[in-house]
Amino acid sequence: MKAYIFPGQGAQFSGMGKELYENSSLAKELFEKANEILGFRITDIMFSGTAEELKETKVTQPAVFLHSVILxxxxxxxxxxMVAGHSLGEFSALVASGALSFKDGLKLVSKRALAMQKACEITPSTMAAVLNLADEVVEQVCDSIDGVVVAANYNCPGQLVISGEYKAVELACEKMKEAGAKRALILPVGGAFHSPMMEPAREELAAAIEAIAFSTPICPVYQNVTASAVSDPNEIKKNLIIQLTAPVRWTQSVNQMIQDGATSFTEVGPGKVLTGLVNKINKEVETINA
Structure with a gap:
């Protein structure tokens, strides 16, 4: 069975989508439609912007989403x-599988980016990558810290990202190293994504998601929150709302897809991060970059 996977924030690069725009009339039409919906020419930044410009909150998430969906x-x-997306990539997966329209998907992604930015400004918070430590040990260390710090991204065996209040994350990193982690390093991100620190953003996004009609996708969507196949539009909505404050269960999602019959994984969008993670989760399955 063919699984398609969609990357999240961090996969952006200058020049992304330019070839698509120049070689496909459908792509050009959709990119121009996106400029109209967003109210600024995101294509100018995607095709020739600097890394700094691409890192702007209002740009990054819509840019990765557009590259993936239009491709x-x-x-x-x-x-x-079957489809799945990592964090932001879940929105790309939902549009690609027909659960969400292109316009509604883009509007939600744009709202999500701005709501997350606002939440980041409330309390100093961050994320850190922990390498070569068992998931259970990472969870135990997080539980032992006074303050908000949680497991946020289960990327692949031996690679877990934690998220929370700045001081709690710093302390957790020290304890992870003491517990035997090969590395525990703070990431250059704007805030604590996929943690309770995103509650204000979750509330804001929930209202926007509730107001939109979702359809039944053409195939099951393996959502970050449950790491299982979902096709019911109401359940998809519910999981999408929880997603901002809950962990991305990527390892569990990929394993479940394989268990359910996936033999190949095609990454659709910028970069090759997800096929790399799939190869670390299971070396037997075929990985392709679209």
């Missing part, structure tokens, strides 16, 4: 039997 729509043989 999926221009693929000749796009017939997914």
């Amino acid at each position: 999926a729509k221009t693929l000749d043989d796009f017939k997914p039997e």
Whole structure:
């Protein structure tokens, strides 16, 4: 079975989507539609902006989303039997599988980016990557810290990202190293994504998600929150709302997809981060970059 996977924030690069725009009339039409919806020419920044410009909150998430979704729509043989997306990538997966319209997906992603930015400004918070430490040990260390720090991204065995209040994350990093982590390093991110620190953003996004009609996707969507196949539009909505404050269960999602019959994983969008993670989770399955 063919699984299609969609990357999250951090996969952006200058020049992303330019080739698509120049070589496909459908892609060009969708990019121009996106400029109109957003109210600024995001294509100018995507095609020739600096790394700094691409890192702007209002740009990053919509840019990665647009690159992924428009690429999926221009693929000749796009017939997914299951889809999943990492964090922001879940929105790309939902649009690509028909659960959300292009316009609604883009509007939600834009709202999500700005709501997350606002939440980041309330309390100093951050994320850190922990390498070569068992998931259970990472969870135990987080539980032992006074303050908010949680496991946020289960990326692959031996690579887990923690998230929370700045001081709590710093202290957790020290304890992770004491517990045997090969590395525990603070990441250059704007705040504590996928942690309770995102509660103000979750509330804001919830209202926007509730106001939009979702459809039944053409194939199951493996959502970050449950790491299981979901097709019911109401359940998809509920999980999407929880996603901002809950961990991304990527390892668990990929394993479940394989258990449910996935034999190949095609990454649709900028970068090759997810196929790299899939290879670390399971060396037997085929990985492709669209």
